[in-house]
Amino acid sequence: MSIAPSKILATLRVNGRDATLAFHPHATLLEVLREELRLTGTKHGCELGQCGACTVIVDGTPVLSCLTLAAEAIGRSVETVEGLAVDGTLHPVQRAFLELGAAQCGYCTPGFLNAAVHLLEKNLEPSEAEIRDALAGHLCRCTGYTKIVEAVALAGRRMRASIDG
């Protein structure tokens, strides 16, 4: 028994796969990803759109999943941190975060990764100011952002090299 309203049945496309599931009409995308699809890589730090931890990519654009209704994502393509590595090989941004120690506690990391991947998809040679601008909506309490900026730049260089090479 529960006092919650009835659920709706819908299909979400998450990390390239369709998932048909039932969720409350008021459920946020964050809640549905974490609680229904068990994609717990997407984190919450405030559920008020203030920290950026819950950032996922919807139709190619970073969105705060805590402020997005899951119902709004029906028929759209959702990418989460779990979709970044392909066949077990880390995305260059993940690799750079790993190697440079840009993830300490790792809690804000999935949000940063999504924002960084989105930036590099548009601009493989971002200046430091462009990197900082792109990540300005994300809070990290561990790193002082230094290694995050370095990691995004490194990933961009490697992605360029792999295209050029």
Place this chain on the structure above:
Amino acid sequence: MGKNGASHSGSHVVGAPLPRIDGYAKVTGAAIFADDMALPRMLFGKLLRSPHAHARILSIDYARALRIPGVVAIAIGSDLPIRYGILPSAQDETVFAIDKVRYVGEPVAGIVAEDELTAQTAAALVDIRYEVLPSVMSIDAALLDVDGNGEKIHPDSRRDNNVHKEVHLTFGDLDAGFADATRIFDDEYFFEGNTHAALEEHSAVASCGADGKLTLWSSTQTPHYLHRVASAVLELPASRIRIIAPPVGGGFGGKTEPVAHELAAAYFSRKTGRPVKFTLSREEVFYTHRGRHPVRIHLRTGIRADGSISACRVQTWLDGGAYGSYGVATTYYTGALLPVTYKMGAYAFDGCRVYTNKPPCGPKRGHGTTQPRYAFESQLDEIAKELGLDAGAYRAAIAIDPYSRTVNHLRVTSCGLREALSAVSERTGFSDKHGKLAPGRGIGLAASAYLCGAGLPIYWNPMPHSGAIVKVDRGGGVTIFCGTSDCGQGSQNMLAVIVAEALGVDVLDVSVCSGDTDLTPVDLGSYSSRVTFMAGNAARSAALDVRERIAVVAGAELGIAPERCAFENGRVFDRKNPDRALSFIDAARATEARFGTLAGVGSYTPPADLHGDFKGSGVGPSPAYSYSACVAEVEVDFETGEVRVERIVLAHDCGRALNPRIVEGQIEGSAYMGMGEALMEESAFRNDLHRIPNLLDYKTPTILDTPRIDAIVIETKELEGPYGAKEAGEGPLNPVIPAIANAVADAIGRRIYATPITPERVLQALDGTAGPLRLRAPIAMKTT
């Protein structure tokens, strides 16, 4: 070897900038934090919190709430009446308030339901009647006698006022010291409170089996203390409780003591026989707090003609909030570590912590040493200026010597303070810039010291502070079991590096099992920057225990004495003839065949001679101290009062850097966090309410506010540290705040005597409406 693995073994693990072993899970979203867990039939809990800062609870009626479909159980204070607190001397909290509430946000009842929404909806139907009492919201108000006007926050206190703790310590002849001084500097500073704001909101999941055995997963930095408190509060033997600390999404001291939601989860799971999860909202995290104490600091420092410190008297008043928390230790820490950096002829310390009707304050990165360090390094800057001395050279001249004793009897071993001071000065050209930049531009310098773990445990006992077990599998895999909790600082990796180094194996062949009271020996927890030194030493002993046995067997096989066996690159070989070798796996198997199951144990207890023999001597001693120095460069906008930090250069003596990349990360994070405290972070209250309990209004530096940070690793050889290591997690934060304050003073030509240095304070200083803080008379203490 996996696709992404960075293989590394042998004698080069220590000191190599390798990826942290837990980094793979953290960059893929695979790390399971407490709130990521879900168990079958799990219930969700909510805490009802007080809307009043100080009120008597007249009645609680939850019959209506309990009738809501989906609500499973409700509990109030009388259901869990046992008092607890992290310090044995301050057992002053209950899970839910009993009889009265003492701050807005204090838990009054708990409710569990089939889902979160139901719990939340039903919570609104619990009818609680209060009689509102006058609130005490400042240090000054708390120092006043209550005199029948209202009532004390803790009515059972023996005092007439709301003072919680007083400390008075004197070392050397203070009067003679001040008589010896040619100049005496008297200043008062105020350090505003602030909070940790770790990105992960606290979460706990409890599951009680039909056998009565309870498992509690919690985002805690101190699983061992949670184990003890849960046992006491639930009246359940510790042997029936298993505490597991999953990866913690940032701590900074905010998850170092048991708090209501963890114990509530455990209680409700026992009561309902179902798993229960409590996850705090961000607003609740602000009320749970245990953050940096607001501290008023009075410094009286006597200087001889040559600039040396003849005497120093420090007085601190701490706004503790509603409960004790770690506050007694915090109070001592506001006086304990200033002499660890500089030589002083005589030293006195008076501390006074008060209760107020605010969320309880506790330890935040730098625990109690951060506030007086800000004040002292600010005053030292004024002293150097008066004496016409370079701020860096002056500090180096009065710096404590390695392998010495401080005026308050603390044992100092390795000390890289002078090296750190010159590193930051040289990197920035400090001497050429200080006092010489254009108006609005400034440069400032400061130094500090910090513990490598508290020399004495929180509860008095003669057992080790840290224990470890190292087990070797027949396949060559090595597992270390240790009760640590990794809150992002890198303790998992530290343990793996030390064990890999000792056994000469690939660091990715080492697995770390941590923070599980069923499986791991006790480590006291991630606080006081103790883990690398203490758990690291325990891990090293355990690994050497295993290695000794392998060396006996391998030595016999190789026909050499065990001492001649070297362990590197997955091989055990003759040090004098490296071609004579066994693989580590073969050596381990032969050892298991000879001696049986291959596992070693190790433990670490700090030496006993770290401190003097007086009441209060237990806070401050540490087996070693880290040293830091910082230079900050700022630009101040005279129109808006805004301070922009352009660069922070921060040097830190961490002994030997076990993983320099992780040490740099700790230094960079400290620079950032210190900058936030210096310029914007504050626990601000309006009337009885926390004014800004959210991450937008509680301003922390974003990536746009945070400048270039140069981390400089200063390596000293700490003979007692594991492979020479000291701490890096907290110490580097302390000099950042005064370095920025000193840079602002350099930029505007006036000193601001309070934090945070907001645009408002800068403008007040510029237009002369804010001078020095009013000097107080020495604390009017009433010893009971």
